[in-house]
Amino acid sequence: MDKPVAAKSGPASDARPPRAPRPPRPNYRQIHQFPLPVNVHHVPPVIPHNPLSLISVALSYLTFLISPPRxxxxxxxxxxxxxxxxxxxxxxxxxxxxxxxxxxxxxSRSEPSWLAREKKRRGLHNGKTSEEMTRLRRTERRELKLERARMEKLAIEERLKAEAAAREAGVSEPLDQAAQSTPTDDTTNVTAATTEKFSLKKAKEARMLEEKKARELAAQNAALAEQNQPETSSNNKSVRFSPIVQKKEFLSTSPSSLQLPDSVVDNLDSDDFPNExxxxxxxxxxxxxxxxxxxxxxxxxxxxxxxxxxxxxxxxxxxxxxxxxxxxQPARDASASLLPDDPFMISYTVYHHFRSLGWVIRSGVKFGTDYLLYNRGPVFSHAEFAVVIIPSYTHPYWSETEERKNYTGEKQARSWWWMHSVSRVQAQVLKSLVVCYVDVPPPAASLDDIGALFGQYKVREFLIKRWIPNRTRD
Structure with missing residues (x-):
C-alpha cells in the first residue's frame, strides 16, 4: 500500500514568483522562406514507377507556358x-x-527597423522591436553570468573554510569524507546552494531582491530626511503654478524620450507615419x-x-x-581605364562565388575582414566564417616585366602581424577564417561581355585555424 507523501515545508521566502512569459518571436521561417528575390516555377519530381508523375510534369510545363511567373x-x-x-x-x-x-x-544596425522603434518611442506601437529583444537577451546573459560567478565565489569560500577547519582539527582523512561525516547545518545549506543548477530564474530573483532592498533603504532615507527637515518660516515666498500647468504630467523613462499625451496619440495614425x-x-x-x-x-x-x-x-x-x-577613395575619373585588379572586380568575384553557392554574405568590417558568411541569415544564427580577400597574380602576363613584378608584389604584400591579428580576432569571436585568393587575369580588351570577363577569374579558398600550443601539444 502506498504511503502518503508529506509535503515539504520550507520558509516563506523560498516561494518564487512565477516567471513572466516571453513574448513570441516572429516566424522567421515563414518571413524568410525565399532565399533570393526571384520567382521560381516549381516542377514536380518524376517517379519512374509512377506514370502519373509524367502527367503532373507535363501539366506543370503547360502552366508555365500559359502563365509564366512574373x-x-x-x-x-x-x-x-x-x-x-x-x-x-x-x-x-x-x-x-x-x-x-x-x-x-x-x-539601423542591420534590419531596417527605424519606423518600429520610432513608433515605440512615440507610444504608437506596443510590441517589442528587434533591438529591444537583442538588448533583453544580452541583459539576461549578463545576469546569468553574474549569478554564476557569485555562486562559484561562494563555493570557493566555503571550500577554503572547510579545508582550514580540517587542518585545525588535524583530520587525516580526505576532505570529502570529513565533510560528509561531520556536516553542520550552515555548511549543508551553503553546499546545497552551491551545487544547485544555475538558471536565469535565480539570477532574476537575486536582482529583484537587491532592487527591493534598495527601494526600502531609499524610502527609509526619505522618511528620515522629512523628519529632520526644519519648518519653514511664514515669511518665505511661495510659487504657485496655474491649474493648466498643474494638470499636465510628463512620464519619461529616459532623459531623451517623452511619452505623448493620449489626445496627441489618438490624432496620429500609425499607417500615415512617415518612414525616413x-x-x-x-x-x-x-x-x-x-x-x-x-x-x-x-x-x-x-x-x-x-x-x-x-x-x-x-x-x-x-x-x-x-x-x-x-x-x-576618392573616386577616379570616368575617363580612366579599367584594370582587372580593381577593388570592385576582386570583391564582386568573391561575392558572386559565395552567393552562387547558397551563402548569405554580409559585410565583415566590424571584425576586420571583407565578408561574413551566414548559413541561412543573420536572424537564424551567427556567421560561421569570415572571409579575407587577397589578389593573386599567377598568370604569366604579370611576370613578364620587372615593373609588373614590383606592382604585383606590392599588391600581394601582407605581413605576418596582420595575419596573426586577423586570425586572433576571428578565434575570439568563434569564427573560422577563410582566405580567398583571386587569380587576376590579364587586362581585357572589352567590357561588353560581362560573363566572359568574370569567367576568367578563379577563386581559391583556404581555411586558416589559429595554432594554440597549450591545446595542440600532441
Missing part, C-alpha cells in the same frame, strides 16, 4: 557621395531584406541583383525613380564601369 523588378538610385545604392520604396525594402538579407537600414529610413545596398549587392538576377534597376538620380521606361536606367556595362571607378 519577375518583380525593384528600383534604386546610385549616390555618388557615399558610393552606394539607395532603395526608398518601402515595399522594395521589405522584399530585398526578407528575400536574401540584402543591404542594411540607413538608420531607406535601404542602403553595397555595390556588390546591387550589381548582383541587377546583373545576375535582373531584379533591380538602378538610376543615376532619385528623381528618376518614378519613371516607367527601362531605357532610363543605367546599363550593366555602364554600371560596372561606374562601380569600378568608385571603388577607389
Amino acid at each position: 519577375q518583380e523588378v525593384y528600383s534604386a538610385y546610385f549616390d555618388k557621395t557615399t558610393s552606394s545604392i539607395h532603395v526608398t520604396d518601402e515595399r522594395s525594402i521589405n522584399a530585398l531584406w526578407q528575400m536574401g538579407f540584402f543591404g542594411k537600414g540607413s538608420l 529610413e531607406h535601404l542602403q545596398l553595397s555595390n556588390e549587392e546591387a550589381f548582383f541583383l541587377a546583373y545576375s538576377l535582373g531584379a533591380l534597376q538602378i538610376y543615376d538620380s532619385p528623381s528618376k525613380l518614378g519613371e516607367v521606361q527601362s531605357t532610363s536606367s543605367i546599363t550593366t556595362s555602364a554600371l560596372l564601369q561606374q562601380f569600378c571607378h568608385h571603388s577607389f
Whole structure:
C-alpha cells in the first residue's frame, strides 16, 4: 500500500514568483522562406514507377507556358557621395531584406527597423522591436553570468573554510569524507546552494531582491530626511503654478524620450507615419541583383525613380564601369581605364562565388575582414566564417616585366602581424577564417561581355585555424 507523501515545508521566502512569459518571436521561417528575390516555377519530381508523375510534369510545363511567373523588378538610385545604392520604396525594402538579407537600414544596425522603434518611442506601437529583444537577451546573459560567478565565489569560500577547519582539527582523512561525516547545518545549506543548477530564474530573483532592498533603504532615507527637515518660516515666498500647468504630467523613462499625451496619440495614425529610413545596398549587392538576377534597376538620380521606361536606367556595362571607378577613395575619373585588379572586380568575384553557392554574405568590417558568411541569415544564427580577400597574380602576363613584378608584389604584400591579428580576432569571436585568393587575369580588351570577363577569374579558398600550443601539444 502506498504511503502518503508529506509535503515539504520550507520558509516563506523560498516561494518564487512565477516567471513572466516571453513574448513570441516572429516566424522567421515563414518571413524568410525565399532565399533570393526571384520567382521560381516549381516542377514536380518524376517517379519512374509512377506514370502519373509524367502527367503532373507535363501539366506543370503547360502552366508555365500559359502563365509564366512574373519577375518583380525593384528600383534604386546610385549616390555618388557615399558610393552606394539607395532603395526608398518601402515595399522594395521589405522584399530585398526578407528575400536574401540584402543591404542594411540607413538608420539601423542591420534590419531596417527605424519606423518600429520610432513608433515605440512615440507610444504608437506596443510590441517589442528587434533591438529591444537583442538588448533583453544580452541583459539576461549578463545576469546569468553574474549569478554564476557569485555562486562559484561562494563555493570557493566555503571550500577554503572547510579545508582550514580540517587542518585545525588535524583530520587525516580526505576532505570529502570529513565533510560528509561531520556536516553542520550552515555548511549543508551553503553546499546545497552551491551545487544547485544555475538558471536565469535565480539570477532574476537575486536582482529583484537587491532592487527591493534598495527601494526600502531609499524610502527609509526619505522618511528620515522629512523628519529632520526644519519648518519653514511664514515669511518665505511661495510659487504657485496655474491649474493648466498643474494638470499636465510628463512620464519619461529616459532623459531623451517623452511619452505623448493620449489626445496627441489618438490624432496620429500609425499607417500615415512617415518612414525616413531607406535601404542602403553595397555595390556588390546591387550589381548582383541587377546583373545576375535582373531584379533591380538602378538610376543615376532619385528623381528618376518614378519613371516607367527601362531605357532610363543605367546599363550593366555602364554600371560596372561606374562601380569600378568608385571603388577607389576618392573616386577616379570616368575617363580612366579599367584594370582587372580593381577593388570592385576582386570583391564582386568573391561575392558572386559565395552567393552562387547558397551563402548569405554580409559585410565583415566590424571584425576586420571583407565578408561574413551566414548559413541561412543573420536572424537564424551567427556567421560561421569570415572571409579575407587577397589578389593573386599567377598568370604569366604579370611576370613578364620587372615593373609588373614590383606592382604585383606590392599588391600581394601582407605581413605576418596582420595575419596573426586577423586570425586572433576571428578565434575570439568563434569564427573560422577563410582566405580567398583571386587569380587576376590579364587586362581585357572589352567590357561588353560581362560573363566572359568574370569567367576568367578563379577563386581559391583556404581555411586558416589559429595554432594554440597549450591545446595542440600532441
